[in-house]
Amino acid sequence: MLKKINVKDARLGMYLHEICGSWMEHPFWKKSFELTDAKDLKTLLECGIKEMWIDTEKGLDAMPGTQGQTREESRENIESSLQQAAVSVAIPIEPVSMREEVENARKIHNKAKDAVTLMFQEARMGKAIQLDEVSTLVDEINQSITRNPEAFLSLSRLKTKDNYTYLHSVAVCALMIALGKQMGMDELLLKDLGMSGLLHDVGKMVIPDEVLNKPGKLTDQEFDQVKSHPLRGWELLKGSEGVCEMALDVCLHHHERVDGKGYPDRLNGETMSLYAKMGAICDVYDAITSVRSYKSGWEPAEAIRKMAEWQEGHFDAKVFHAFVKTIGIYPSGTLVKLKSTRLAVVIEQSGSSLITPIVKVFFSTKANAHINPEIIDLSKTIDSIVNAEDPQKWGFDLKKLTGIQAAT
Ligand SMILES: [Fe+2]
Ligand SMILES: [Fe+2]
The missing domain is CATH 1.10.3210.10 (Hypothetical protein af1432)
Structure with a gap:
């Protein structure tokens, strides 16, 4: 199980799944590894990162009584803090699409x-x-x-x-x-x-x-x-x-x-x-x-x-x-899952809320198949976003879907 703990509670034998901080702040280049080297532990404790994810199936768990968060708890906290950040946003109508x-x-x-x-x-x-x-x-x-x-x-x-x-x-x-x-x-x-x-x-x-x-x-x-x-x-x-x-x-x-x-x-x-x-x-x-x-x-x-x-x-x-x-909470190019269980890619922000952008629906997770693409303004329908999805998991080329290609 993945558990988020405070870095000060790290100990040798734990399996470090992910550091909660950008890789510019620490010298580790592997995303996940078992903490076996005392020098690595010292670096981790001193690098200024506050929290980390450990995998308790691959290494030691935190000591009893240590505060920790599960994935779900962490996700809920993040989503609610983002929603708070996004209240009363006036999304300007862009003069050009x-x-x-x-x-x-x-x-x-x-x-x-x-x-x-x-x-x-x-x-x-x-x-x-x-x-x-x-x-x-x-x-x-x-x-x-x-x-x-x-x-x-x-x-x-x-x-x-x-x-x-x-x-x-x-x-x-x-x-x-x-x-x-x-x-x-x-x-x-x-x-x-x-x-x-x-x-x-x-x-x-x-x-x-x-x-x-x-x-x-x-x-x-x-x-x-x-x-x-x-x-x-x-x-x-x-x-x-x-x-x-x-x-x-x-x-x-x-x-x-x-x-x-x-x-x-x-x-x-x-x-x-x-x-x-x-x-x-x-x-x-x-x-x-x-x-x-x-x-x-x-x-x-x-x-x-x-x-x-x-x-x-x-x-x-x-x-x-x-x-x-x-x-934005769902910036253009984000793959999202809708309540209707369809997958869509965000095309453009719209209306007065960051959670109701214009999306292009293109995949049915029920049928596990592509469907005729349809553009929907979520501020004008009853369908809504459940969560952002990882495009790699689904194997989609979102750049093709959004029309954004690399600069030459
Ligand atoms: Fe920079
Ligand atoms: Fe810099």
């Missing part, structure tokens, strides 16, 4: 990829950062997000091992703008937020590729090297012209946590700026949803649920709620 915006977004995305690659490569060669070209791009990304945020955000998830850092920067730029809009920020702030997202990981340019893209477990020294990127980036930006204060702050503090267990300055909820809190959330979300050559990345709906699970201590609750409203 996702389908109409996607081609436009793709062009801007391709341009952004080239410009950011060039800018980062110059940083790697020790040159000062040139902001002119990317500044215009941030405006274009902002405009695309104003027309329809989901088009650009869907494209932003697709990355390869080689272009990951560049496209992650573009994605965090777009997420920061979308989150800023959700929080009602003005155009000047949105511009700074976009620049901050674009530049937050520039310090990675001074870390060797072999370390950055290492698929195996990092040594302590390599892990420290990776963790030096906020400060290295800040130094780079400090020496460049025209970089706003917000970008310096987000670059240095996007790996801080509200419980004071982040790095490099161990700030907390009181001392972190609002923008650093926003950066921390957008950064983790993009990292865990990214499709890379060696890992598939979580679907947005799954990622939002994982982050809700880790939220306490890690992210600022108010900013996280605003982020849930930005991404």
